[in-house]
Amino acid sequence: xxxxxxxxxxxxxxxxxxxxxxTRLAQADVPTFGxxxxxxxxxxxxxxxxIVYGISIEDDELARQLAASDSALPEAYADNQFVRPVxxxxxxxxxxxxxxxxxxxxxxxxxxxxxxxIVPLSPGEVRAFTERxxxxxxxxxxxxxxxxxLISATLxxxxxxxxxxxQRNFLVAAGRECARLMAADLTRLESLLRAIQFTPS
Amino acid sequence: xxxxxxxxxxQVGELSQHTQRRLAxxxxxxxxxxxxxxxxxxxxxxxxAEKLKRLGAAWHGPLPTEEAPGQVFPPxxxxxxxxxxxxxxxxxxxxxxxxxxxxxxxxxxLHLTHGSGETPRASxxxxxxxxxxxxxxENEHPVDISVIxxxxxxxxxxxLARLAETNDGEPTLALVDNGLxxxxxxxxxDRSRREGARLLADYLRAMDHVRQSGxxxxxYIDQPGSxxxxxxxxxxxxxxxSVSEATIRSNPFRLLSDADLFGGCLPPGHRSARFxxxxxxxxxxxxxxxxxxxxxxxxxxxxxxxxxxxxxxxGDHPEALGWVHAGLLEECRVTGFPYVLVRAHELAxxxxxxxxxxxxxxxxxxxxxxxxxxxxxxxxTKKWTGQRRRHRL
Numbered sequence: 001x002x003x004x005x006x007x008x009x010x011x012x013x014x015x016x017x018x019x020x021x022x023t024r025l026a027q028a029d030v031p032t033f034g035x036x037x038x039x040x041x042x043x044x045x046x047x048x049x050x051i052v053y054g055i056s057i058e059d060d061e062l063a064r065q066l067a068a069s070d071s072a073l074p075e076a077y078a079d080n081q082f083v084r085p086v087x088x089x090x091x092x093x094x095x096x097x098x099x100x101x102x103x104x105x106x107x108x109x110x111x112x113x114x115x116x117x118i119v120p121l122s123p124g125e126v127r128a129f130t131e132r133x134x135x136x137x138x139x140x141x142x143x144x145x146x147x148x149x150l151i152s153a154t155l156x157x158x159x160x161x162x163x164x165x166x167q168r169n170f171l172v173a174a175g176r177e178c179a180r181l182m183a184a185d186l187t188r189l190e191s192l193l194r195a196i197q198f199t200p201s
Numbered sequence: 202x203x204x205x206x207x208x209x210x211x212q213v214g215e216l217s218q219h220t221q222r223r224l225a226x227x228x229x230x231x232x233x234x235x236x237x238x239x240x241x242x243x244x245x246x247x248x249x250a251e252k253l254k255r256l257g258a259a260w261h262g263p264l265p266t267e268e269a270p271g272q273v274f275p276p277x278x279x280x281x282x283x284x285x286x287x288x289x290x291x292x293x294x295x296x297x298x299x300x301x302x303x304x305x306x307x308x309x310x311l312h313l314t315h316g317s318g319e320t321p322r323a324s325x326x327x328x329x330x331x332x333x334x335x336x337x338x339e340n341e342h343p344v345d346i347s348v349i350x351x352x353x354x355x356x357x358x359x360x361l362a363r364l365a366e367t368n369d370g371e372p373t374l375a376l377v378d379n380g381l382x383x384x385x386x387x388x389x390x391d392r393s394r395r396e397g398a399r400l401l402a403d404y405l406r407a408m409d410h411v412r413q414s415g416x417x418x419x420x421y422i423d424q425p426g427s428x429x430x431x432x433x434x435x436x437x438x439x440x441x442x443s444v445s446e447a448t449i450r451s452n453p454f455r456l457l458s459d460a461d462l463f464g465g466c467l468p469p470g471h472r473s474a475r476f477x478x479x480x481x482x483x484x485x486x487x488x489x490x491x492x493x494x495x496x497x498x499x500x501x502x503x504x505x506x507x508x509x510x511x512x513x514x515x516g517d518h519p520e521a522l523g524w525v526h527a528g529l530l531e532e533c534r535v536t537g538f539p540y541v542l543v544r545a546h547e548l549a550x551x552x553x554x555x556x557x558x559x560x561x562x563x564x565x566x567x568x569x570x571x572x573x574x575x576x577x578x579x580x581x582t583k584k585w586t587g588q589r590r591r592h593r594l
Contacts, residue, residue: 010554010558062536062543062547065535065536066535066536069534069535071534071535073534073535073540074318075313075314075315075317075318075319075320075321076313076321076535076540078318078319078320078321079311079313079320079321079323079544082320083320083321083322083323084323084544084547115554115557115558115561
């Protein structure tokens with residue numbers, strides 16, 4: 001519970017392959033596509049590692065009333081854009097878990113518990129988890145996610161979690177892993193490699 | 202779903218027919234009430250004063266102010282910059298079937314500065330009551346729910362006082378989603394109890410703070426059901442020689458509410474005259490300089506009529522009264538209910554998910570103290586039957 005301040009949702013539905021969470025967040029705090037996150041499972045012994053692949057902002061009657069109004073209410077608009085938490089639902093694909101101080105890149109033994117806090121991984125945790133790239137196989141093999149876009153978003157986030165000098169090497173290694181996964185589909189591979197191309201900042 | 206809809210259906214039909222008959226009856230009564238209201242300015246004000254004097258303590262209704270009761274007032278200009286403060290509270294009642302005995306009050310507030318374009322400031326804070334003095338009265342009985350409501354109302358007003366004190370004398374309107382006298386039902390019942398007296402003293406002290414800050418304070422009542430002005434209208438329409446306790450009770454307009462009356466009398470954006478709330482309830486407030494007055498306003502949104510309660514120090518101050526009137530119209534323009542109160546409620550409300558998270562937090566905390574968190578067996582069985590399952594073959 002000490003991480004509730006970073007919480008991006010609470011688990012509302014889950015299975016071994018992934019979990020969904022609902023919450024209300026100010027727009028600035030809404031997670032982005034490809035964010036690494038975790039949620040506890042097995043009475044907190046395990047953290048299931050997920051990657052956000054779906055973000056939907058749920059229907060909100062108050063925002064609809066404001067949008068339909070002919071007259072401007074700048075303070076109310078600012079309230080809704082920057083202060084008022086919007087009801088969001090996120091979907092995350094399970095790509096591994098953390099147990100006894102080590103990361104395993106395979107489906108977790110159990111899904112997280114209902115209402116478990118979903119929190120983003122810190123840059124250090126992202127680096128540690130992405131030391132190995134076996135999780136790309138899980139994304140690639142998943143039918144329910146836009147896998148190519150998710151792989152590229154995830155790899156860019158993982159590269160950004162590293163010091164500038166390590167980013168290029170990481171992306172080259174990731175590109176090689178993608179080449180192994182997509183050897184049978186060179187068109188897809190080409191577009192994915194273009195998406196993760198290293199651009200020094 | 203355990204409600205047997207086919208069984209309740211005939212009763213729902215009867216309810217609809219009853220509602221239709223009641224509305225038809227009200228529609229028949231309304232023109233004569235509106236007619237009486239429009240004749241009010243023709244009546245001699247001293248005559249009403251004489252009738253009230255004759256009734257003395259037998260009169261439990263409102264009193265007129267210096268504004269003629271039949272007068273209506275157009276919307277005043279909105280200050281170019283107006284601080285709007287809203288506070289609202291919600292609560293979880295003590296439950297002896299829970300892991301531990303406690304109650305929770307959660308206060309939400311929003312501070313929006315109209316005309317600034319600035320992002321409003323939102324806050325919410327929870328208060329957990331679990332000590333003996335929180336949960337039991339001086340006779341060691343569990344505290345009444347009305348005491349918890351009183352503490353919640355006090356929390357709302359203290360939050361408004363806190364926000365109002367930050368405004369450096371700029372025009373400010375502080376709003377609660379309730380009448381300012383509503384919780385006095387508690388005081389009436391608990392007059393002899395120390396907790397009632399303490400709550401009242403703290404409440405009036407918070408009103409002092411709002412007043413000292415220079416802010417206007419108002420309680421907003423949506424869809425009001427009271428018929429105070431109709432009672433006064435009935436009294437005004439009685440011939441002097443037939444004024445008695447019996448005749449004031451036989452009010453021909455008793456099926457109507459003041460909202461019905463003003464729905465037929467107030468143009469959009471206009472307000473009624475101010476009235477002094479029933480003296481019986483108002484006495485302690487007046488003694489501390491916070492006599493409560495009220496008026497009705499047509500919010501301009503779908504012909505809605507609201508009742509607005511204000512302390513006399515707002516009602517007697519034309520500029521502050523203008524902030525209340527114009528500020529409420531501005532706040533209701535889009536949402537039909539003051540925006541700051543919509544948001545304060547949203548910030549205060551404790552939903553089922555929050556309740557479950559609080560219970561989990563408490564269970565974990567108790568476990569850390571070496572206690573086995575247990576609910577009652579009744580609560581446990583409710584969990585079993587309350588969760589719907591999908592059975593798959």
